[in-house]
Amino acid sequence: xxxxxxxxxxxxxxxxxxxxxxxxxxxxVTVPEGTSVMRAAALTDINIPKLCATEQLEAFGSxxxxxxxxxxxxxxxxSCTTPVAQGMKVRTQNKQIADVRRGVMxxxxxxxxxxxxxxxxxxxxxxxxxxxxVGLREVRYGYAGANHLSAPKDTSNPYFTFDASKCIVCSxxxxxxxxxxxxxxxxxxxxxxDSTVAASQNVSFMESxxxxxxxxxxxxxxxxxxxxxxxxxxxxxxxxxxxxxxCGVGCSFRAEMQGEDVVRMVPNQDGHANHxxxxxxxxxxxxxATHPDRILKPMIRQKISDPWREVSWEEAIGxxxxxxxxxxxxxxxxxxxxxTSSRCTNEETxxxxxxxxxxFGNNNVDTCARVCxxxxxxGLKNTMGESAGTQNFDSVMKADVIFVIGANPTDGHxxxxxxxxxxxxxxxxxxxxxxRGIDLVRSPHIQADxxxxxxxxxxxxxxxxxxxxxxxxxxxxxxxxxxxCEAPSFEKWRRFIAQPYNSPEAMQEITGVPASEVRAAARLxxxxxxxxxxxxxxxxxxxxxxxxxxxxxxLAMATGNIGREGVGVNPLRGQNNVQxxxxxxxxxxxxxxxxHVSDDSVRAQFEHAWGVQLQGEPGLRIPNMFEAALDGEFKxxxxxxxxxxxxxxxxxxxxxxxxxxxxIIVQDLFLNESAKFAHVFLPGSSFLxxxxxxxxxxxxxxxxxxxxxxxxxxxxxxxxxxxxxxxGYPMSYAHPGEIMDEIAHLxxxxxxxxxxxxxxxxxxxxxxxxxxPDGTPTMHVxxxxxxxxxxLVTEYVPTNEKVNAKYPLILTTGRILSQYNVGAQTRRTxxxxxxxxxxxxxxxxxxEERGIVEGDWVGVESRAGxxxxxxxxxxxxxxxxxxxxxxxxxxxxxxxxxxxxxxATNCPEYKVTAVQATRVTQPSEWQKRFREFSENQEALLKSxxxxxxx
Ligand code: SF4
Ligand code: SF4
Ligand code: SF4
Ligand code: FES
Numbered sequence: 001x002x003x004x005x006x007x008x009x010x011x012x013x014x015x016x017x018x019x020x021x022x023x024x025x026x027x028x029v030t031v032p033e034g035t036s037v038m039r040a041a042a043l044t045d046i047n048i049p050k051l052c053a054t055e056q057l058e059a060f061g062s063x064x065x066x067x068x069x070x071x072x073x074x075x076x077x078x079s080c081t082t083p084v085a086q087g088m089k090v091r092t093q094n095k096q097i098a099d100v101r102r103g104v105m106x107x108x109x110x111x112x113x114x115x116x117x118x119x120x121x122x123x124x125x126x127x128x129x130x131x132x133x134v135g136l137r138e139v140r141y142g143y144a145g146a147n148h149l150s151a152p153k154d155t156s157n158p159y160f161t162f163d164a165s166k167c168i169v170c171s172x173x174x175x176x177x178x179x180x181x182x183x184x185x186x187x188x189x190x191x192x193x194d195s196t197v198a199a200s201q202n203v204s205f206m207e208s209x210x211x212x213x214x215x216x217x218x219x220x221x222x223x224x225x226x227x228x229x230x231x232x233x234x235x236x237x238x239x240x241x242x243x244x245x246x247c248g249v250g251c252s253f254r255a256e257m258q259g260e261d262v263v264r265m266v267p268n269q270d271g272h273a274n275h276x277x278x279x280x281x282x283x284x285x286x287x288x289a290t291h292p293d294r295i296l297k298p299m300i301r302q303k304i305s306d307p308w309r310e311v312s313w314e315e316a317i318g319x320x321x322x323x324x325x326x327x328x329x330x331x332x333x334x335x336x337x338x339x340t341s342s343r344c345t346n347e348e349t350x351x352x353x354x355x356x357x358x359x360f361g362n363n364n365v366d367t368c369a370r371v372c373x374x375x376x377x378x379g380l381k382n383t384m385g386e387s388a389g390t391q392n393f394d395s396v397m398k399a400d401v402i403f404v405i406g407a408n409p410t411d412g413h414x415x416x417x418x419x420x421x422x423x424x425x426x427x428x429x430x431x432x433x434x435x436r437g438i439d440l441v442r443s444p445h446i447q448a449d450x451x452x453x454x455x456x457x458x459x460x461x462x463x464x465x466x467x468x469x470x471x472x473x474x475x476x477x478x479x480x481x482x483x484x485c486e487a488p489s490f491e492k493w494r495r496f497i498a499q500p501y502n503s504p505e506a507m508q509e510i511t512g513v514p515a516s517e518v519r520a521a522a523r524l525x526x527x528x529x530x531x532x533x534x535x536x537x538x539x540x541x542x543x544x545x546x547x548x549x550x551x552x553x554x555l556a557m558a559t560g561n562i563g564r565e566g567v568g569v570n571p572l573r574g575q576n577n578v579q580x581x582x583x584x585x586x587x588x589x590x591x592x593x594x595x596h597v598s599d600d601s602v603r604a605q606f607e608h609a610w611g612v613q614l615q616g617e618p619g620l621r622i623p624n625m626f627e628a629a630l631d632g633e634f635k636x637x638x639x640x641x642x643x644x645x646x647x648x649x650x651x652x653x654x655x656x657x658x659x660x661x662x663x664i665i666v667q668d669l670f671l672n673e674s675a676k677f678a679h680v681f682l683p684g685s686s687f688l689x690x691x692x693x694x695x696x697x698x699x700x701x702x703x704x705x706x707x708x709x710x711x712x713x714x715x716x717x718x719x720x721x722x723x724x725x726x727x728g729y730p731m732s733y734a735h736p737g738e739i740m741d742e743i744a745h746l747x748x749x750x751x752x753x754x755x756x757x758x759x760x761x762x763x764x765x766x767x768x769x770x771x772x773p774d775g776t777p778t779m780h781v782x783x784x785x786x787x788x789x790x791x792l793v794t795e796y797v798p799t800n801e802k803v804n805a806k807y808p809l810i811l812t813t814g815r816i817l818s819q820y821n822v823g824a825q826t827r828r829t830x831x832x833x834x835x836x837x838x839x840x841x842x843x844x845x846x847x848e849e850r851g852i853v854e855g856d857w858v859g860v861e862s863r864a865g866x867x868x869x870x871x872x873x874x875x876x877x878x879x880x881x882x883x884x885x886x887x888x889x890x891x892x893x894x895x896x897x898x899x900x901x902x903x904a905t906n907c908p909e910y911k912v913t914a915v916q917a918t919r920v921t922q923p924s925e926w927q928k929r930f931r932e933f934s935e936n937q938e939a940l941l942k943s944x945x946x947x948x949x950x
Contacts, residue, residue, distance in 0.1 A: 008054055008055045009055045010036065010039055010048070010050050010053045010054065010055055010080055011039045011059045012039075012056070012058065013032075013035075014031075014033070016034050018033040019031065019032060020084045021086060022040060022085065022086070022087065022088035022089070023089045024037070024041045024090045024091075024092065025046055025091060025092055027044050027046070029041075029044045031043060031084055033083075033084070034083055035083065035084050036059055036079060036080055036082060036084070037077075037080075037082045037090055038053060038066055038079040038080045039055075041079065046092055048066045048068065048079050049065045049066060049101055049133045050063070050065055050066045051065050051126060051127065051168065052065075052170040052172060053066060053080035054172055054219055054221070055269065056215075056218075056269070056276050057179055057219065059080035059081045060081075060171060060172075061078045061080055063104065063168075064078065064100070064104050065134070066079045066080050067079070067101065068090050068092050069090070069091040069096075070082070070088060070089070070091075071090075071091075072089075079092070102135060102136055104134075105136045106139050108168050109131060109136065109139050110139050111149070112127065112149075112168065112222075113149055116128060119166075119223045120223050120230050120231040120234070121222060121226065124235060125221070126221035126222065127168060127221060127222045148164065148165055149165050150165065151163075151164035151165045152164060153165075154199075154205055156206035157205045158228070158830035159214070159227065159228055160205075160212075160214065160225055160228060161225075161226055161228060161231060163224050163226070164224065166222045166224040167197055168221070169188060169196070169197065171188055172216075172220060172221060173186055173216035173217075173219055173225055174186040174216075175219070176215040176219035177210075179422070180418060181211070181277070181418050182418045182421035183211055183213070183444070184444040185199055185209045185210040186199055186210075197224075206833070212834075213278060213279050213283070214227070214283040214284065215277060215278075218266065227264045227284075229264050230264050234258070236257050236264070237259075238256075238257050239256045240255050240705050240706075241254050242254075242687065242703065243693075243694050243704050244687075245343065245576050245686070245694070245704070245825075246279075246281040246575075246576055246825075247279075247412060247414075247574065247575065247820070248413060248572060248576060248579065248696050249273055249274065249393070249413050249414075249415045250700055251267055251271055251277070251282050251415055252268035252273065253265045253266060253278065253282060253283075254267075254268050255688065255707045257707055260707070261708075262289075262688065262707065262708075264283075265278070265282065265286060266283075267283065272700060272702075273416075273696055273698065274415045277418055277419075279817065280817065280831065281817075281820055284830070285820075285829040285830075285831045286688070287830070288686070288824070288826070288828040288829055289669075289687075289688050289689075291670075293670050293828060294669050294711065294712075295669070295671060295683050295712075296683050296711050296713075297310040297683065298310070298312070298681065298682055298712075299311065299316070299680070299681040300315070300681075302679065303679075304659070304678070304679070305940075306940070307940045307943040308681065308941055308944035310944050313713060313722070316680060316681075317719075317723055317726045318726060319680060320638075320723060320726070323636065323679070324336050324665075325728075327635045328360070328361075331633065332633075333362055334362045334619070334633075334634075335633060335634055336360055336362075336364065336637065336638075336663075337356060337360065337364025337366075337625055337637055337638075338353070338360070338364065338365045338639070339368070339625075339638070339640070340352040340353065340365065340366075340367045340586045340640050341367065341581065341641035341642035342369055342372075342574070342575035342577045342580075343575055343576060343577065343641045343642070344640055344641045344716060345580075345687075345690065345692025345716075345717070345736065346581075346583070346584050346692060346693045346694065346695060346743065347736040347739040348720065349367070349581045349586050350585065350739055350742075351721065351724070351733075352365065352640050352720055354724075354731075355720055355727075356638075357591075357610075357615070358614065358724075358729050359723075359727045359728070359729030360727070361612075361615070363597055363619030364619035365585075365588055365619060366587060366588055366619075366621050366625070367582070367586035367587065367642075368578075368644075369578050370622050370906065370907060372541065372574050372575075372578060373537075373540055373578050374545075374582075374587070374902070374906070375540040375546040375902050375904065375905050377582055377905070378546045378549070379546045379549025379552070380549060380553060380571075381594065382550065383789060384553055384557075384569075384779075384780055384784050385784050386779060387582060388699050389568070389569065389699065390567075390568035390569050390570065390780055391532070391565070391567070391568040391698065391777070391779075392700070393416050393697075394777075395568060395777075395778065396416075396419055396534075396566075397419070397422070398565045399423060399528075399530050399531070399566045400428055400429065400566070401428065401431065401528035402420060402423065402424065402429070402430050402431070403532065403533045403534070404430070404433070404434070404438075404440060404535070405432075405433040405434075405535040405536075406535050406536050406537065406540075406911075407434075407534055407535050407537075407539075408439070409440060410439045411439070411814070411816050412572060420534075429449045429528070430446065430447075431448065431449060431452065431521045431524060432448045433462060434452075434453070434454075435456050435538075435812055435878060435883075436812070436814070436841075436878075436881070436883055437875070437877075449521070452511075452513045453512065453513060454512060454513050455511060455512045455810070456912045457798070457801065457810070457911070457912040458507075458511040458796075459538075459544065459551075460547050460548050460794055460796040460797075461507045462511045463551035463554075464502045464507065464551060464794060464796055465504040465506075465508075465518050465522075466504075466521065466522040467555050468502040468504065469522035469526070470555065470558055471494055471497050471558070472498055472503075473523070473526075475522070475527065475559065476558050477558070480557075481558060481560070484562075484563070484783070484784065485789040485791065486788040486790050489791040490558075490791045492791070492793060493791035493793055497554075503515070504516075504518035504519050510798075512878075525559065526559050528559075528561075529566075530561065530564075530565075531561040531567060532561070532567050532570065533552055533555070533570065534570045534572055535549075535552060535572065536571070536572045536574070537574060537814075537910070537911070538812075538911060539552070540571075541902075541908060541909060542907075542912060543797075543801075543900050543901065543912075544796070544799070545907050545909075546903065546904035547794045547795075547796075547903075548794075550794050551794040553569055553789075553792075554792065556568065556569045557789045562784075563778065563779075563780045564781065565778060570697070571697065572697055575821060576696070577694040578697075580693070580694055582594075583695060583747075583750075587621075588619035588621055589619075591746075592743060592750075593746075593747035593748055593749055593750070597618055598616045598618070605746065609746055620634065621906050623648075623899070624906075625637065625657070626648075626653060626654060626657035629657040629658070629660045630656060630657050632660070635661050635662045636661060637658075637663075637665070638665045638723070639664065639668075639678075640668075641667065641668060642674070643672040643822045643824065644674050645658060645672070645673035645676070646672065646673040647821070647894070648894065649894050649897040649898065649908040650864050650865070650894065650895075650899045651865070651894045652865055652926070653899065654894075659677060661677075662679075663679050663680065664677055664678040664679055665678065665681075665682065666678040666680070666681055666682070667682040667683075667684050667716060667719055667720075668684045668824075669684045669685075669686060669825075670828075672822070673822075673889050676937040682719050683711070684719075685711065685712060685715045685716050686711075687704050688706070688708050689706060689709065689715060690710065690715035690716060690717065690736070691703075691704065691705055691735065691736045692704045692717065692736045693736075699776070700765045701753060701758065701765070701768075702758070702763040703763075717733070717736055717739065736755075737754070740754060741754060748767075748769060749766045749768070749769065750766055751769035751770065752764075752769050752770070752772070752775075761774060761775070799909060799912050800900055801898060801900050801913060806916060807863065807916050808880070808914075809846065809917055810881050810882070810913070811860065811882050811883070811896065811912075811913040811915045812882075812883050812911045813885065813897070814883065815885055815887070816885050818831040818834035818835045820887070821887070822886075822887065822889070826887070827887065835885070837869075838887055838891035838893060839870050839871065840870065840872065840882055840883070841872050841876055841877045841882060841883040842858070842874070842877065843873075843875060843877050843878060843879045843880075844873050844875060845879045846882070847871060850919060852871050852917070853871070854873045856870065856871045857919070857921060857922070858871045858917050858918065858920065859917070859918045859919075860896055860916075861896070861918075862896040862897070862913045862914060863898060863914065864895065864896055864897065864899070865895040865896050866895070866924045867892035867924050867926060867927060868922070868923050868924045869884055882915065889934075890927060890930060890931065892930065894910075895924075897910050
C-alpha cells in the first residue's frame with residue numbers, strides 16, 4: 001500500500017528537455033514530452049481517479065477508471081496511457097466520465113469484501129478512496145453472484161500476507177515484481193473473471209522465486225498484500241525519513257511510527273539511491289532493534305571468566321577510563337587503541353578517531369574497512385586521486401556494457417542490482433568475472449554475454465590479459481589518454497601490458513578462462529560506447545587486492561571510460577557506511593579526508609582545532625594490534641560496533657590476542673563474539689535511536705534520523721563523548737549536527753555539508769564545497785582529482801596460498817541476500833527462514849570423489865584451522881573450488897582463513913584459502929570449544945541479569 005505521506009503522480013517522471021504545453025480543465029500546464037496526461041494533471045493538482053496506475057510503474061491501462069475527454073480524440077482515452085501533446089485540451093470531469101467511472105467501481109466493489117472497518121488498509125485504501133472519489137452510492141449487482149470472497153489467504157511469508165479475497169487484479173504487484181525488482185515471480189493466471197495473482201507456478205510465496213523485497217506489497221492499492229506488522233498494529237500516525245543501516249546502497253526509508261513503535265518501513269520514492277525500492281533486509285529485517293537479546297545496561301568485570309556486573313553509566317565509563325589510563329601509565333602511550341565500524345554513523349566514527357588521536361594521544365585507530373575495501377582506497381587514490389567510486393547509481397542506466405568483477409549484486413547490493421537488471425533488460429551487455437555462477441549470470445530476461453569463470457586468486461592475471469587485448473588490438477582511446485593521463489606512466493604501462501606473457505593465451509593456464517572468451521569480453525568492453533565496471537570484495541580481499549584495483553583503474557582509463565555518465569569504476573561497498581568510515585579518518589595513517597598524519601600542515605590544522613599536539617607517525621592497523629597484543633605491548637582496546645572476533649581472519653589468532661589484553665571495552669547492541677572477551681560492555685544504539693549520517697557506495701551522504709529514544713539511555717556518539725571526557729579530553733557536542741559542522745570545517749571535500757543542507761537537498765554526494773555546492777554525482781569530469789590519471793604497472797604475483805595434495809581445493813567466501821555480514825542483526829529476525837546456517841558449496845565431481853552427498857557434514861581443513869559445515873552440492877562452483885557464507889559464528893569460516901593479506905593495506909585474503917574437505921560425523925575441535933566457551937559466556941551474562949526483559 002502506498003503511504004499517506006507521499007503523493008503519487010500516477011505514472012513515472014520523464015526526463016526530456018523538450019517541453020509540451022497543454023490545457024487540462026482550463027489550466028495550462030507545461031511538462032516534459034512523454035509525460036502522461038494523468039501525471040500532467042496531477043502536477044497541476046488535478047487528481048484523476050486511478051487504480052492500476054502508480055508512479056513507480058509504467059502505465060498499464062487496465063482498470064479504465066482514469067478515463068478523460070480529449071478534444072479531437074474519439075471516445076474516452078485512459079489518461080495513464082495517453083501521452084501529452086502540444087496544444088492538447090483535456091477535460092477530466094463531466095457527467096459521461098463520471099458515469100463510466102462509477103460503473104467501473106461498481107463492478108469492483110461487487111466482488112470485494114465489505115469489511116472496511118476491520119481491514120488493515122482502512123483509511124489508506126485506494127479502492128476505498130476511489131469509491132469516494134467517483135461518488136459510488138450503491139452497487140446494483142448485489143453481492144450474491146459469483147465472487148472471490150472466500151479465496152484463501154497465503155500467510156507463508158513471515159513478513160506479509162496475501163489475502164486473495166481482496167484482489168482487484170490490477171496487476172500492480174506483477175508489474176512491481178517485473179519492472180522494479182526484476183525477479184518476475186508473479187503472474188496473472190486465468191482469464192476474465194477467473195484471473196488471479198499467482199506466485200511462480202501457483203505455489204505459495206515462500207515456495208516461489210520471491211525474494212521478499214516487498215515491492216508488490218507497496219504497489220498493491222488494496223489490503224490484498226499487506227505487511228504483517230501493519231495488520232497487527234494498525235496505521236501509523238507519523239513518519240520519519242531515515243537511511244537503511246544494512247548495505248552500501250543506502251536506501252532511504254520512511255519509518256512509519258506509532259509513537260516510538262515502528263509500524264513498517266516504507267522505501268522513500270524521493271530516495272536518491274533507491275527511488276522507492278528496497279530489499280528484504282531494509283524493509284522487513286528490523287526486529288533486531290527491539291530484540292530481547294539487546295543489552296541495555298552497562299556492565300563490567302575484572303576477568304573474562306568473571307560474571308558480568310550491571311553498573312551505572314557513570315561507573316562503567318569511569319572504570320573504562322581509569323583502566324585505559326592505568327594501562328598507558330604502565331605500558332606506554334601506544335598500548336591502547338580504538339576500532340570503529342562501518343556500521344557507525346560518520347559522526348560516531350569521527351568521534352572515535354578523534355578520541356584516539358586527541359584523547360589517547362596516538363594514532364592506533366582502525367576500522368573494519370581494513371578487512372574489506374582498504375585496497376579500493378589505496379588503488380583508486382594512487383591512479384585517479386580519490387579513494388572512492390566515480391559514479392552515482394543512476395549512471396548505470398546509461399551504460400552500454402556492464403562489467404561486474406568479484407561482486408554479487410543481487411545478494412550483496414540488491415536494490416542497485418534491480419536497477420542494473422533493468423538496464424540489462426533494456427539491452428545493455430553484461431560481462432561477469434567470478435569463480436562462481438552468481439545469479440546475475442542468468443536471470444529472467446538476462447544472460448551474461450561472457451562469464452569469465454576464473455580461478456580464485458587470479459584476478460590480476462585476468463585484468464592484465466584483458467588490458468593486453470585493449471593495447472595490442474588498437475582499442476586504447478588514444479585521445480583520452482593523451483589529454484587526461486600522465487604520458488610516461490601510460491607508456492611504461494603500455495610496454496608492460498603488451499608483453500606476450502600478459503596475453504590471454506599465456507594467462508589462460510593461470511586463470512582457467514579460455515583465451516577466446518577473454519578476447520571477446522575485452523573487445524566488448526573496449527568498444528562499448530559506455531563501459532562501466534562494478535566490483536566488490538572478490539577484487540579487494542586478495543594478496544593483490546590493491547594491484548587489482550589499480551588494474552581496473554588502468555583499464556577504465558585506457559578505454560576512456562571515466563568522467564561522464566554511464567562509465568566509471570564503482571566499488572560496491574559491503575556495509576552501510578564503509579565509504580563514510582574511511583572518509584572520516586578511521587585509518588591509522590589518515591586524518592578525515594584521506595590526509596596523511598605525517599603532513600605537517602594538515603596536522604597543524606587539526607592540532608589547532610582540537611587543542612592538542614598530535615602524533616605524526618601512523619598508528620597500528622588491526623592486524624598489528626593483534627601482533628602487538630601477543631607481544632605484550634598492546635593491552636587496551638575500545639571497540640565500537642565491530643565484531644573482530646567473528647569477522648577477522650584466523651579466528652584462533654584473534655581470540656588469543658584478545659585474551660592477552662587487560663581491558664577490552666565493547667560498545668554494541670548484543671553480546672557479540674568480541675564482547676565475550678570484554679571487560680567493559682557499553683550498550684550501543686540502533687540506527688533507529690540516533691541522529692547522524694551514512695555515506696553510501698556512491699559517496700552519497702544521507703541523514704539517519706532518530707525515531708525513538710536510545711534504549712540504553714545514550715546514543716553511541718554520546719557514549720564516546722562521555723569516555724573522552726573521562727579520559728581527560730573534553731568534548732561537548734550537543735547534537736551530531738555540530739560534529740558534522742566540525743567535519744565540514746576540517747575536511748575540504750565536506751566543506752558544504754551540513755544537516756541543514758542535507759535536509760534541503762535530501763542527500764549530497766561529496767565532494768561538496770564551493771566548487772560543487774550541491775555535491776558531485778560524477779567524479780573526474782574534465783580532469784582527474786590528481787590532475788592527470790596515472791597508470792601503474794600491475795605485475796601478476798601468485799598468492800602464497802597454494803593448493804597441494806594435502807589441501808587440494810580453494811575455499812572462497814561471500815554473502816547471501818537474507819543475511820548481513822556477521823549476522824548479528826539478521827540472525828535475530830525472520831530472515832533465518834531463508835538462510836538458517838552457512839553451508840559449503842561443493843561441485844558434484846569433488847563431492848563424489850569424497851563420498852559427500854547433499855546435507856552431509858563436511859570437515860573443512862586449512863593450514864590455519866578446521867571447521868565443519870553441511871554440504872550443498874552444486875554446479876554453481878567450479879571443480880576445485882568450494883564456497884561458503886560467513887553469517888553464523890559457529891560456522892567458523894574465519895577459523896580456516898589464513899593471515900595472508902594485501903601487500904599494500906593488509907586487507908585479508910579471505911577469498912583464497914587452500915583446504916581439504918572430508919565427510920565427518922561430528923563438529924570440529926574448535927567448534928566444540930567455541931560452543932563451550934559461548935555457553936559459559938551466556939551463563940556469565942545471565943548471572944548479571946543483563947538481558948533486558950522484553
Ligand atoms: S494483489 Fe494487489 S496489486 Fe496485485 S493484482 Fe491484486 S490488488 Fe492488484
Ligand atoms: S516481494 Fe518482491 S520478489 Fe516477492 S513477489 Fe513481491 S515484488 Fe516479487
Ligand atoms: S539494498 Fe541495502 S540499503 Fe537498500 S534496503 Fe537492502 S540492505 Fe538496505
Ligand atoms: S489508472 Fe489508468 S487505466 Fe487504470
